[in-house]
Amino acid sequence: MNIKRIMVCLFAAVFMMLAVAGCGKSVTSGETSVEVKGTSDEPGKKLSIVTTIFPEYDWVMNILGENPAGAEVTMLLDNGVDLHSYQPTAADMIKISACDMFIYVGGESDEWVEDALKEAVNKDMVVVNLLEVLGDKVKAEEVVEGMQGEDEHDHDHDHEDGDDHEHEEGEEHDHEHEEGEEEMDEHVWLSLRNASVICDTLEADLEKIDGGNVDVYKKNLESYKEKLASLDEEYKKAVGEAGKDTVLFGDRFPFRYLVDDYSLNYYAAFVGCSAETEASFETITFLADKVNELSLNCILTIEKNNQKIAKTIADNTAAGNQKILTLDSMQSTTAQDVKDGASYISIMQSNLEVLKEALK
Known part of the structure; x- marks a missing residue:
């Protein structure tokens, strides 16, 4: 069991104790305040959307536009720690557990998500896995000519100055594979075309949790996809002229x-x-x-x-x-x-x- 899985299990236990201690009350950890409430049908309940990484957060914000539902949108990885090093806190676990919509990448760096979702108190949560959304558009990570393989150096190394990929002492690298096992490239958001496909799904799922603002979300999606397509054309033109x-x-x-x-x-x-x-x-x-x-x-x-x-x-x-x-x-x-x-x-x-x- 890797370090992330152990930490998630510990946080899950903490979550269960907090949930028993007082459902529907605010749980504060440091500067994070999480409102733990009941189902999405509760009168007056603010919609809660939780994203792991910045692109997901920004896509949702653009589709929400002026946010007529007053949805609370959270970006978990907001302090400079990247996807490959992130470990959820107890407050993060609580936030995920009660949200109406949870968006994550779905690659090996998100192995902790499975355990987190098992502890969800909102069983009607809409869950979006980017790799599943993209299906056969997802590519296997490749090692090209001259690229240094993972086994060419001992992993017990220091990280670069300014690199936020710090690990606890003794932590093993979380991306170990069985011999011959293929790892999928998680960085799907770095394609404007993938972004457009993902935004289609995000808008459709927003309709599921807020059917009262469908027209607004569709209009915002159309406008945002035009911006993505325009920038895609700029890339094509630049590469063609390079x-x-x-x-x-x-x-x-x-x-x-x-x-x-x-x-x-x-x-x-x-x-x-x-x-x-x-x-x-x-x-x-x-x-x-x-x-x-x-x-x-x-x-x-x-x-x-x-x-x-x-x-x-x-x-x-x-x-x-x-x-x-x-x-x-x-x-x-x-x-x-x-x-x-x-x-x-x-x-x-x-x-x-x-x-x-x-x-x-």
């Missing part, structure tokens, strides 16, 4: 869905869900040689990376002067970022500008 068709990451690579949408090639140090932070000599050499071979002007990283690997790759190229740019995978978007105006569209727009530069 001088290059390959990107190279001195980092882990969560952008497979994005590059596949536009038929781009890629090289990277690690797969998207990797916990590795130290690249081998062979990996650095291969990537530096690829930069030389393809005359790449930029090396990419994801957000909150100290760029050490990218800089080392650049230092080992013939020119040694490549720009190091960041594509935002939205795995560490915080509540403060949201408060400051971050949105799924704005981040994907910024990523487009970075991509244009990288493909020059």
